[in-house]
Amino acid sequence: MKPDPDICHSARLARDKRFDGRFYTAVKTTGIFCRPICPARPPLERNVEYFGTAAEAAAAGYRPCLRCRPDAAPGSPAWGLVSTTVQRALNLMRREREAQSIEQLAERLGITSRYLRKLFAEHIGLSPLQVWQTERALFAFSLLRDTNLPIGDIAYAAGFNSLRRFNGVFKDIYQRTPSEVRRENSTADAKSGNSSVAPVQITLSYRPPFDWPALLEFFAARALPGVEQVVAGENPQQGMYQRSFELLGQRGVLRVAHEPEKGRLRVSVYGEGCGAVLYPLREKLRRLFDLDADSEAIRSHLQPDPLLQNVLQRNPGVRLPGAWDPFEYTLRAILGQQISVAAATTIAGRVASRYGESFAGPGGESLLLFPTAEQLRGADFSDIGVTRTRANTLRHFVAATLNGEIDFDAPDLDSFCAQMTALPGIGDWTAHYTAMRGLSMPDAFPASDLGILIALGDEQQKATPKQALARAESWRPWRAYAALLLWQSLKLHSPKGGKK
Structure with missing residues (x-):
């Protein structure tokens, strides 16, 4: 979808924050592309062209602006309007640390690689590899500028198993090497570190308005002791969200604070080796807090x-509170059938304490990891305070997840709800509530x-x-x-x- 030049022209001259991440301005005379909020002097209209995504601008030969930093822009809601298959492909690409071949991606989607290439060309104008490389290079740039992680660790975190390949892709996009960017950033040593004690910090931008207090209130009422915690601040905008996690074999703790004046969330990640999972972790958090929602479009549609x-x-x-893990949330939704939020949270806490694993947090406190489907294999749930019928539903759900009957990458709402309601004890409410929060549909x-x-x-x-x-x-x-x-x-x- 090509941006409307008239709208883009007005938005960039006004530096309208509502359009940040919706389009990028590329300047023909400098070879640089910028966010619409860039503080630099606006170029003449005859010298610019507009792109819907940073990947498109980079693929056209423009390099990212070092002043407004396209790597820090909110996600593009435009890609949420592409075909369902392309959107599913993008989600799969962003979920994994490493790149997948076009054949692997197509197989997971149940289509041919030729058809997948055609869909990307038609809806995005780029190949899956071009999208992957540009997104990962932008992410690597943010780590080079905002952390003092070693360059080798940054390359790995961005999904490159070869430092040489990382350097080559990065230089193609930024016209400079990662080492040159690191040297230009003289304040890196004073920023987040890479030890097991000091957290690695990343930021997640959004387009305002953003109802952070409502999100925190929602999560606070459902926080599992030992797994999640919501800490209130002096005012509603200053609260903090904390969660323990295990991702791609790495355990850690994340803490999320709001920086409303900068239109972003600041995430502190604690745990040795957690730098390797920063990219999929970032994507999970963007969904958890619904950071790529098009609030203005939603408001305009619902306000009548x-x-x-x-x-x-x-x-x-308004933002849709998401879930860290679809399996975890679906199990919690089943527990929540026909009982109050407080009761459901209490019972879910018992599942975490009796079947999950404990580990020491950054301050030595004891934390819990919510159990996976594999860890719940064989659990009969008779000791958590649910009825025999509900325990039977939980067992069927765990088994269905393990044998592939429940697909959390279902192509659409109806398909997922059909899978869920085929299980005993699960009706439309549970299916839709899980799709709403667990899958962010x-x-x-x-x-x-x-x-x-x-x-x-x-x-x-x-x-x-x-x-x-x-x-x-x-x-x-x-x-x-x-x-x-x-x-x-x-x-x-x-x-x-x-x-x-």
């Missing part, structure tokens, strides 16, 4: 509904949720699921965001609240 309008005005920047809608039915009802009675679905038709493809707004509306207008 009078029920949602008031909540949007009071709480701009924006059009998922748990129509039978009590809170939604209360919010859509009147003083005499709540709505029916059929009425909720009919009302939600006009909210597509953002029904999941509408569900969040409905839950928030209960706090504004009624002492009653929904279960989720």
Whole structure:
């Protein structure tokens, strides 16, 4: 999708933050491409061309601006509008540390490599390899500038197993070597380190508005002791989120703080060897906090509904709270069927403490890792406080995950919900709620949720699921965001609240 030149022209002259990451301005006379918020003097219109993504600009021969740093821009919502298959391919590419061949990627998607190349050429204008190399070079640049990790570690973190190949790709894009960039950054030694004690710090940008307090409040009510923690700050914007994790064999702890004046989150990652998993970790966090959401498009689409309008005005920047791991969250959603948030969180905490592994955090505190499907193989769940029927559902879900019946990379909402509801004890509410939060599917809608039915009802009675679905038709493809707004509306207008 080519950006509209008239819109781009106005946005770059105004340095409008709402367009940061939506397009890039390439200057023909300098060979450099910039974000629309670049503080440099704006070039003449006849000397520029516009690109929808940094990868496209780099592939056209332009090098990234060292002043506005395209590596720090928010993710492009435009790529969320490409074909489902291309979006799935991009997600798979970003989830792994190393590059996958076009044949491997196509096989995982169930299509031919020739067709995948055609889709990328049609929807993005680049090959999968070009996208991968540019994204990884931009990520490496941010580590070179913002940390003092050794260059070899940065190359590995960016997905390159060969330092020579890393240097070659990086120089093609930046017109300078990684060593030259590191030498230019004289303050690197004062920044995050690479020891097992000092954290490695990365930043995650977003486009405002961004309702950080609402996200923290949501996560705080569901935080698992030993696994997650939300720490309140002096004001709502200063709270912090912490989580233990194991990713690609590396264990650690991450802490996320908000820097609203800079439009970004600052992530501190503790753990020896965790530099190697920074790229997939970053992608998980972008989904967890829904950083690439197009808030303006969502607001414009939902605001005409009078029920949602008031909540949007009071709480701009709605984001869909995601999940660190789809399996973990699906299991938690099953536990949460027909009980309160507090009760579901308590039972999930028992699963973590009885089946998960403990390890020492950066301050010596004891932390927990939520158990994987493999670790829960054979668990009967009879000792966590659930009914016999619910325990049976949990066992079936774990088995279905292990044998591949549940595909967390399902191509669409209907396919995933069909897989889930085929299991005993799982209905539409669980399937849609899992798709909404565990898989970050924006059009998922748990129509039978009590809170939604209360919010859509009147003083005499709540709505029916059929009425909720009919009302939600006009909210597509953002029904999941509408569900969040409905839950928030209960706090504004009624002492009653929904279960989720």
